[in-house]
Amino acid sequence: MEKATVHIALFAALIAALGLIPKLMLTSGVPITAQSMGIMMAGTILGAKRGAAAVALFVALTLAGLPLLSGGRGGLGVLAGPSVGFVVGFPIAAWATGWIMERLHALPVSIAAGVAAMIGGIVILYIPGVAGMALMLDKSWSQAAMLITPFLPGDLIKAVITAILTQAIFAARPASVFSRSGSSL
């Protein structure tokens, strides 16, 4: 119980620290952030339940008033803006990523993490993300979806980096990758 709680708390802190790393601008003008990889890694490393809890904790404290989102954003204003769907979707995405990661235990870590990150971190995340945007900007789902398509290439890159990082972490600390080690937290 202590181990689980501590891992959840510290992973949430890590996601916050990743917000400090400056965005990388792709040639298409679309940024990718290290923090969004942290969200996916919560799933690939801690698994579905603990990963989702870590990301939920991070989101909760951001909404409570800490400027933890990339770019130093935070507070309840985040919920009232167009990216509300993404913020709310982060814990869901982490859960989905972790769930898929756990199911794919027969595959090598890098492949499992890549698949999990792509489905959980992109497909699943974009459902609430697009819905939120559609609501806030008063557009239809397909119109909102159009607005986010430029971000897809960046997200694919993020999923690949997540896979590589998860593999490296697993090689260094196999017991700490709880989605794999099956050791009880």
Place this chain on the structure above:
Amino acid sequence: MLALTYSPQTPLHALSAPIKLMALSGITTALFIIPTGWASMVLGGAALALYAAMGSAFLRAGLRTLNGLWPFVVVLGLWHGWQGDWDGGILILARLITAVAFANLVTMTTPLQDMIACLVRLLHPFRRLGLNPNAVSLAIAMMIRFIPVFMARAEQLKMAHRARSHRSGRWAIIFPLALGMLDDADTVAEALRARGGITPKD
């Protein structure tokens, strides 16, 4: 790492957090349910008045928090401009800005501890599902304690990278940062157990 609460205190700081949060829910619901643009204009005006009533410095700080909406202002402007639907665009924008303004007003006038207290209270029903409120409080405290630790470590790793490379190290440092976090988690969990562990919920 400072919270987004504004200081010095304003009269709105004195209102309790639950009241402000409930008011915020009501206002935001109204904004999105009342279909005419009047709701946005009236409420928008009310938000502006409230900010101004707390002082010009407060108003300026509040306007700064709206900066993040610029990309969407541009997107909506282009979209609705191209369709010739300026009115529609302005109304959506007014609604958006008003909602964000009220939300940020609550954030700026509510201390972090109060918001956390509300959060913990909201989690009350989950006790029945096995959630231990002591674990939640501890997790919140630990997260806050470690954010500056990891931020400082990220800075140090950035410098270590810069000492050996003229390129940007922003991706290279994620690995050691994550590893450090996992190692710290093991040590902290041990230390916690050595001090009695987390109090069971009952």
Place this chain on the structure above:
Amino acid sequence: MKNPHISINQVSLSLGDRSILCDIDAQLNDRRIGIVGRNGSGKSTLARCLCGLIKPTSGMVQIDDIDIYKDRKRAIQKIGILFQNPDHQIIYPTVGEEIDFGLRQIGHTAPQARDKTRQMLAHFDTLDWIDRQTASLSQGQKQLLCLMSILAMEPDVIVLDEPFSGLDIPTRRILGDVFQSLPQTLIHITHDPAVIETYDRILWLDAGQIHRVGTPEQVLPEFMDAMMTASGLT
């Protein structure tokens, strides 16, 4: 071989309204340089300025006429730094990759880098480390790895920022012997005068300014006196 010329020109650094370094000015040609001072005297900040890791608010650091902050490509081959905590320095999962990294940064191809990595490891009798997980090394071994990573880049100057922190006595001794055997110019930052007694020049930093400069005989006894009588925790 002529020693590199280190030129610290009126370097000042403030963070917000806090002054951390004030008008540090020194021309150094010595092979063994020590910097002493209490914690909080600005030693680490000066170390980072010397390596071009942070920008002084005013003034500049040059080594052999290279602007260390601006000209990063040449700077990383002029000066390297060994940090206090190797866990803050090691970036890669395996030993080989960690040393390869610096070599790739200075322009070697992957095979060239791997070759030089092997040479470096062989020089320290640690060739069997090449595929080891960095995370599995002891603190002392990690410090040695960090040193090897820097030496691979063949700098002329190496800054040692309190490199013995947290190491046991035998490890300090062994690492200390390694340091002394290095042909490079060493700038050793420490609050323990014993490790720099045989050095050529000592800078004593106090509250962000140079309090004394001179030989160990000139500076260290007065420094020790001041330390024994100083009150107050930093």
